[in-house]
Amino acid sequence: MEISLFLIGLTPSDVGKLNRLVIPKKHAVKYLPLINEDQNEREEGEIVEDVEVVFYDRTMRQWKFRYCYWRSSQSFVFTSGWKRFVKEKNLKERDVIVFYTCDLEGQSNNFLMIDVHYYSEDDSVVTGKKVNESVHYSSEGQVKTQNFVNSKLKQDEAKPVEENKGGFMLFGVKIQ
Amino acid sequence: MEISLFLIGLTPSDVGKLNRLVIPKKHAVKYLPLINEDQNEREEGEIVEDVEVVFYDRTMRQWKFRYCYWRSSQSFVFTSGWKRFVKEKNLKERDVIVFYTCDLEGQSNNFLMIDVHYYSEDDSVVTGKKVNESVHYSSEGQVKTQNFVNSKLKQDEAKPVEENKGGFMLFGVKIQ
């Protein structure tokens, strides 16, 4: 089954000329590989300065991003590879990307997935908060956009979808 | 006594969002600390990439600027600290900043001073030249703005004020 890890609502900068995606720290430290955030960390811990992370989209196309920490702004970012993703997925501000881990019934071939949810005026949006914090969906498990909305994902919270006996859900489709 | 080193007439960019002040090269190389202008300069010459320069205004408030060379535009600039100066002095384009060195009668406590001359329509301006090159004053030693105009400073030229026996001039005021 797939487990939704976190969502990111895209800012103008995320899809603009800066060619980077800022990963909110709370998600970065929780779900992404450990990277060196500390100036004087040079121990055996195998903590590295940056790392290549690999995701798959719904078509199982592979996407690689350089994931690193910018000390000066104390922020976690995807750099290399992000621009291509934005262009080929035609991402715009307020679109939402969703990160999943795909756990295939105890098999060892877990992998990470990435998918996009294009912004629509129809989606209800919590007002008065910035994009990153205002993501939620009003539908009851209804597939609204690209056949891909997990119901009741609210307020940028990661929330596993419920398990289905005898199969698993992948991008809103039940696999037997 | 104080010695006027040079003037800079502020451009829109100097007071805008670029957060930098371009120092005309002729003044930078003549009056400011040597910084590394050359790609392959790595010798013992103690020439550094950038430097913090310290000035004092008429109230003896200290102002620090990062002074560095931008290879891409081949220009000498103040960066860090400049924006705060612009904001707190409420500088606008065509205002003029004046750099002084303050030489206290052979004492070793020389220091650099910075002051502002706010633009006024009354000031006659040489036409047809850009702001940086068109600075001059029409008054005959008359203090016009903020009690601070040194007379006959023309065409962006550095020109020492005449010495006064028994004291020195500081921001247009004779110190005994």
Place this chain on the structure above:
DNA sequence: GAGACCACCTGGAAT
């Protein structure tokens, strides 16, 4: 040469 990438910087907002 233009664009992508890289390691920095900054101000405002949130905490």
Place this chain on the structure above:
DNA sequence: CATTCCAGGTGGTCT
């Protein structure tokens, strides 16, 4: 209050 975070920037390097 001070500190952290991060959206929006920068110049420089490489391709």
